[in-house]
Every structure is written in structure tokens, then in C-alpha cells.
Amino acid sequence: MLVEENKPLAPFTTFGIGGPARWFAQATSEDDVAEAVAWARGRSVPLFVLGGGSNLLIADAGFAGLVLHIALRGISVAQQPDAAIYSVAAGENWDSFVQRTVDDNCAGVECLAGIPGTVGGTPVQNVGAYGQEVASAIHCVRAFDTVTERFVEFAAADCGFDYRRSRFNTTDRGLYIVTRVDYRLTLGGAPTLRYVDLQRAFPADSGATLAEVAEAVRRIRQTKGMLLVEGDADCHSAGSFFKNPVVTEEQVKHIALAAAKEPPRFPAGSGPANAGRVKVPAAWLIDQAGFAKGFTNGRAGISTRHTLALTNRGEATAAEVLALANDIANAVEARFGLCLEHEPVLLGFKSGSVSPGGRAVAEDEQKIAPR
Ligand code: EPU
Secondary structure, three states: OOOEEEEEOHHHOOOOOOOEEEEEEEEOOHHHHHHHHHHHHHHOOOEEEEOOOOOEEEOOOOEEEEEEEEOOOOEEEEEOOOEEEEEEEOOOEHHHHHHHHHHOOEEOOHHHOOOOOEHHHOOOOOOEEOOEEHHHOEEEEEEEEOOOOEEEEEEHHHOOOEOOEOHHHOOOOOOEEEEEEEEEEEEOOOOOOOOHHHHHHOOOOOOOOHHHHHHHHHHHHHHOOOOOOOOOHHHOEOOOOEOOOEEEHHHHHHHHHHHOOOOOOEEOOOOHHHOOEEEOOHHHHHHHOOOOOOOEEOOEEEOOOOOOOEEEOOOOOHHHHHHHHHHHHHHHHHHHOOOOOEOOEEEOOOOOOOOHHHOOOOOOOEOOOOO
């Protein structure tokens, strides 16, 4: 495994922002993953695992540790009577995998077409869009335990999935490196048409195919600037910069009073913590707080097509993006009393110094204690 020094990281991210990695290595096998962990432990340097870089904002100063780029490839399929289990290496491109499943007429991830990034990142933040979440299609996750230095497998039920959450980005943050995800998909299953944009495109009796739904999702994503398209300034982003807040009915009333109109709301999800709660779109709250699509602050801006995406409009710095994020979070808090949480991973920032809304920035590198 080759370890490079002072490697520019911006080209590895969809934002196109961020300083260099002090050290950088690429893992093309599970052995490489184990070797990289041992390398970092031996030198007492922090390790960060880089996948597709599509949900990541890297500090202008870069990262003073080892960045391990996950480049494991390969997909194998095991057929069952009504299902297919796809064992997908973490470095596979997510959208290409989705396309393969719809070509194979396997249902379960068709609404997640067009999402940038790699397969390994999908369980970490329980990727979701257009009425599906990976949590409901994942069979198991294989990962390297950086403490015991062994490979482990988690059944979906043991992954702690919730809205944009899993054990991998909460309780066990930084402990595991995902190397493979097994997806269990339904052979010949019908597409999921739960999301209003899709119901509009495909009436209930339309007999839409999985491939048609996946294509429609890509088209919708493109209208919102959420599809990676060469030359499209709006997609130099990390997708949604904020999570949609999950609030009580009481808070909804307060929001309605403050905005002098009813906010849109969506189901909050099934977990017990979500009982009696609804999700209010952060994009709507941001609009109401006075930040419109296309707003710019220096070289950082809000996408011209979706208020929730912050964009690099050309040579923006991470500091500029975070300053804009802070302005937005502060305006939403002042208007509605709600703290927006940032959604992308922030790497290389000093804890507590830069978080939108004033909260401490989580450490996203692996916690590798020296032996
Ligand atoms: N809205 C606005 N202004 C806008 C855009 C949206 O007010 O500029 C309001 C509208 O009321 C709209 C509502 O927000 O009905 C929801 O908008 P949208 O359907 O675009 O979805 P979202 O809640 O903003 C979430 C995910 C996206 C995912 C879409 C589609 C989060 C944080 N974001 O966005 O995921 O693609 O739903 O399912 O959950 C991501 O996580 O990076 C991401 C792109």
C-alpha cells in the first residue's frame, strides 16, 4: 500500500473544497484496510475514511492525518426464490449499482437513483430519498473493527438505523470501516411510489417499471440541482446541507405563528422517539427566514434550484461555506427557535469552532488508540 504525502483532497469531493491530507492511501482490498489502520496506529495519527466525497466538507487547512480512500470493487449476486442478495464492495459507485439492480428487475433501491457517492457510505448515514431509505433494503454490513482489528458483520436490525443515522455515525462513530454492503432486493417487485413527485409522474395504475422510476428520480433530482452533471454549478455541493428537523405538534404551532402560515410537514419516521412528531422541511424554514435560492455570500451560495443545498460557486473556501451555513442556522433559530443540524460530514475543523448553529463539530476521524 503506497502512502502519499500532502495530497490535495478537494478533487475527491463534490464540493471541490478543502486542503490536503498529510498522508493519503488507497485501499483496493480488505487487507489494505487492515494495513492502513495498523499504519495509522503505529504512528499515532488519526485516520479518516473517504468514500465518494459527496457528503463531505473538508477544512481549508486539510487534514493532519491519514486519509484512506476506499477503492474496493466488485459485486456478486446470490439468487433466492423471490429475492437477490447483492454483495457490493464499499468502493462501488452507488448510482451504477442502482442501475444494475433495476436492469435486473430487482426492487428496493430504485428511488435512490442519482445519489452521488459510493456504496460504503450508504449505511453510515442511512441514505434516503423519494420514499426509500437504504435501511429497508440492507441485508447486512461487513466492516473492519478498528479496535479488535477483525472483520465483523452486522445484520440490518443491528445497525441502529434511523433518519440519516446508524450506529456507524452515532454510538460507534469512527470505530468501523465499512468494506461491503449486502442488499436484499425483491425480484420482480413493484417500484415504490410513495413520494408526491413520483406519484405525480406515475399514477397508481401506470404499470411503471423500476427502470422508468429510477430515470424519473434522476430527472427530478436534476431539476433540483441534486444530480452530478458536468458543468452544472449547482451540483458543487454536498446535497442537503441541513437535516430536516423532527418537531412536536407544539413546535409546529409555534412555527406557524412565527411564519404566519402553516409549514409543510412530512411523516417523521417509525422509531419510538418519533411518536407524535413530524418532519418540517429545513428548505422551507430557510426560505421563510429570508434566504432564497441563488443567495450568495462571496463565492459560497445557496443553490439556484434548492434552498437546502449550499454550493461552491467557484473557488469558495470551506470557511465561506461555513460562514453562510452559520448565518442561515442563526436566522432560522432567531425566527423559529429551532437549531438546524448540519448533514454532511465536516473534516479537519477544530471542535466547537465552526458548527452551524453554534454546536460542537463532531470528530469524524477514526478513534484509533495506540496499543
Ligand atoms: N422546499 C422549499 N424550498 C426549496 C425546496 C424545498 O420550501 O427550495 C420545501 C417544499 O415544501 C418541499 C419540501 O421542502 O415540499 C421538501 O423538499 P424536497 O422534496 O426537495 O426534499 P428535502 O426534504 O429538501 C430530502 C432529503 C434529500 C432527498 C429529498 C428527496 C434530507 C436532509 N434531504 O430533501 O436528500 O433527496 O428529500 O427525497 O433528508 C441529502 O440528504 O443530501 C439529500 C439530497
